[in-house]
Amino acid sequence: MKKTISVGLLALATAWGPQAIAATADSITACMRANVPKSLTVRQVQLDASDAEGHTRTLHGRFYATREDDRLRAMIRISSPSDLAGASYLLRERDSGDEMYMYMPALQKVRRITGGAVDGSLWGTDLSYADIKQIGNVFDGRQPTLEPDTTLDGRAVHVLSVTPGDGESAKFSRVQAWVDAQHCVALRVDFYEGQTVRKRLSVDPKDVRQDGAYWYASQLRVQDLSQKTQTILKVLDVQADDSLAGRLFNPGTFYVGN
């Protein structure tokens, strides 16, 4: 769950205002971080997970996110297919480790999930919490390296890369991001294993949308280049919303209601 939320946040990374003329790694990450609104609602999220044979599972849902004391609170509720409808995930970021709650309507039980393997697949998709955490670290904590600017699909981009420290147990040895110079949306992120790109997150520039002051990617693709699988995340109808109900992020009530 928290993996999806992180991806959603990343996908929605937007740009405030014009770019500095002489961009630095800090200015670019600041530009991207500033694009995340305090609260938001995505009225419809679509997740298409395809295997190498092209078999696809599609999930639809609604996504809510907010920040409390700069801590992420995010919830997603599945609306279709019908046999999965009502299933809900809640992620609460904490200093002592993230909390994740899951509700399965067929079992009518809420379970707090602990100790989840960060490298694991989310719902059988190509997304994992660890992938996003890597990117999050680029923009959150570790100092990324700014590489020479280039162009991607005809658009000017900044290139940031980060290599985990020796002490970290990150799955990927390097993460490289191509960030659009105009609106600071990451158009491509490569996850390296050694010298090989294992996973690729990509956004078609024509899928970059603007809602008010925010820029966001309405569709992004994550490919596992080794397994030949891919997941497409479609984000529809994003709204900055400062009045989200607290029950949506409460472990006792997050799964109740519509």
Next chain:
Amino acid sequence: MQRLIAWIATRPWTVLLITALLGIAATLLLIDPKTHGLRLAIDPSIERLLPPNNAERALYDRMRRQFGDSDAVIVAVQLDDLYTPAGMAKVEALTRRYQKLPGAAGVISLATVPNPVADGDDLDVSTFTQQAREHPERIAGFAQRIAASPLFRNTLASSDGRQAAFAILMGDLDARAFMAADYPGRIRALTHEVVGDAPLWITGRPIGAAATARALIDALKFTVPTVFAIIVVLLFVAFRDWRATLASTLTVGLTLVGTLAVAVLLRMPFNLVTAIVPALVVTLGLSYTIYLLSAFYDSFAKPWIGHGHARTRWVINRAGIGLMLSGATTAASFLSLLISSLPAIRNFAVLAAAGSVIGMILTLTFLPSLLAVSRCARDTRAPSATRWFAGAARWLAAFDQRHRTLIIAIALLLIPVDALLALRIHAGAEFSKSFPQSSVVRRDYERINADFNGANVISIFIDTHVNDALTDPAQVARLDELEQWLRRQPEVGSVVSYVDHLKLLNRAFNGDDPQHYAIPDSAAAIKQLLIFGGGDAIRHVVDPQFRSAAITLRIKVDGSRQVDALSKRISERLATMPPPLNGVVTGSPILATRTVQEIVSGQFYSIVIASVAIWLLLSAMFSSPRAGFIALLPTVVPVAIYFGTLGLLDIALSPTTCLIACIVIGIAVDDTIQFLARFNADARAGADEGPAVASALGAVLRPVTLSTIALCSGFLAFAGSTLSTQVQFGLLSAFTLFLAWIMNITLTPALGSKLRIVTFWDLLRVDLGESPQHTIPLLSGLSLRQARVFALMSKLEKHAPGTRVIEEGDQARDIYVVVDGQLEVWVDRHGEHKHLTTLGRGATVGEAGYFGQRRTANVQATTDVRLLRFDSQDIERLRIRYPRVAALVLRNLNRIQAERLARATAMLQ
């Protein structure tokens, strides 16, 4: 043909230059200018021996694409303190290191597989090692928890709790890259960094494939130089001439380079089957050069041949027919394997046939030219063991003729006896047993196979073609029953499917209650548990639409017979599943088994095609289907004995042993041809078969024996391979060729002693002048070919002017036909030379003697003449072998007699 031979003989330097240029071009093709290494590709994978469009291979590829590669590298590390915090920390450290191996797509171990533990409303889905770190008190229950779940049992740790297992998924890494990176070495080094000298074992399909590739390369590195060493020693011992030895070695070397260049040009990789080609080609080349060198040194015993170009021309003529026929029959035999549907076998056929033809061409062009320019010459000494061979040939000739009937009877009896024994032959291959018992790869495989209850992985592909069918509790229950049945099979060590994941998740989400280790009773619950609880593992066992799934079996057997038996049993069980469940067994052991079956199924047809092709060639060359059949018999008998031996000793027909029959048929017939060609010439020259058997054996025993020694030594070089399949191939090939040699020195002379054969080569060389069937009355009504056959069954004689061909009053039964030149017929009457007539082309003379009268006149050549001489025995032989030709000749003879009688009567009247 003679013009080509003359051209080669008169231009040795040009031949050498052309060969050198072709050799340089072939070498440039072989060597990669960037790496300076050979461009030859090595493909050790046995499942890729199947054609790409094969349905079972396509299914296997689809399974791998959809659910990932099940053939991981398995590492087992002995950790006596496994179920302690320190042991768990070692597992975690090892996992991290293995994950960082280049190309590793993931590691399955106690450090990566979640161990769901429920505690009230909390569900801890951390791994065993995480729990060991954060909840050390849980370690005590790990052994029981692992033993209780088929997902963990014998997968993450051995049942005695002393070994931890790690499955390293290698992703897209191909066999060559895997081998080049020396993964076993790296894994051992990484492991020792963490656990010191703790014992470890490594196995898995990538390891087996890399070890096989390494063994193939080592075998190539060993067998080819060994065979070359044999060449040098054998040639020097046999011919005692360094220049001839080096010339022959160079010829064989160029043959090898040419064959390898063909492999590069046609992009044919070296695999378990084609790896035999280099040594085989070198061995064949060696036997060809022995025949040519024998002819070359024979020429020194015939001073009338002359020197230089004349000698080269004589040598090529002398060895040409045998070598060309040998090259053609050997290539035909190899090409008979083209009917196989397996690309590897077809590649073998093409490369071996190409090598055979290249060797034959170089032996007839490059080698005599090199011998000529190097001024190779024999000293006065006879070749080694000449006297011994001559004595042996005489004894053998006498023995073979004395016991002719017995030898033929025994040979004919051996065929049905061996055919009966051959009925016991089975197809099969023991893949792990290809390696010696002491080898690391086999030792590790057998240890892991024993300790983890199976080291080979096969899969069952379940397909329903209906979305969400696999979340229907009824279908899940049927698959669960199937799993239970599979676990009862003696060959099966473990079975895992999404059903096991489902049960584990259900228990975990229901407070770890053992009663919930069961299939949920609603499709929605099944789907939700799998999607929201399954995580990464589910992707490898069921597709996103829940319409297809993989059941993974670890099996304890790797012999193709056992795998096939299990596969058939499983297929029968799968066929009983009701719709929409469909299941097919697949996996690399299954494909390897299918490959073996495919190879062996084509065996019978390949042998038949090779035999028929060679029989046709021999029939054409000897101008007689009967002669072709007789020439083939000494080759059929050893092949029959070979198959009988396989049946008797319970040796399986494998991808390598099934090549032997076609190889032997192609090679062994060469010696038969050498004998029969020589026997034919000697019998015709001496007009007597008995001495011809001795003279032909005397002429060919030495080269045939030397070439058999060369071939057997070449094949025995495979005994140095680390792969038992290649060792078996070498020993059995040498054994069968030895049998063929026995047949060729006993059965072939016994069969040939009553046979006179006319070769196609002979036919071409007979010159009867223009339209003999129209200009020679005795040959009227015959075709040109029939006229030549008659000429070859007779004796074609040349006489100088003044030679008296017939002496008046002599008792002789020969008839003469004048081919060209003039003869005078005269009688001596009271000392007076009385000229009767002059005979020219077409005249028949001496028929009175044929009918029992004394010679009535003298016949003397007045110019150079060529005469055909024949007697009643020749006519009888002709009647037996070519009855139509004999009938026409006798009719013509009667007609000539009748006309002569009519003329005489007319003169009297």
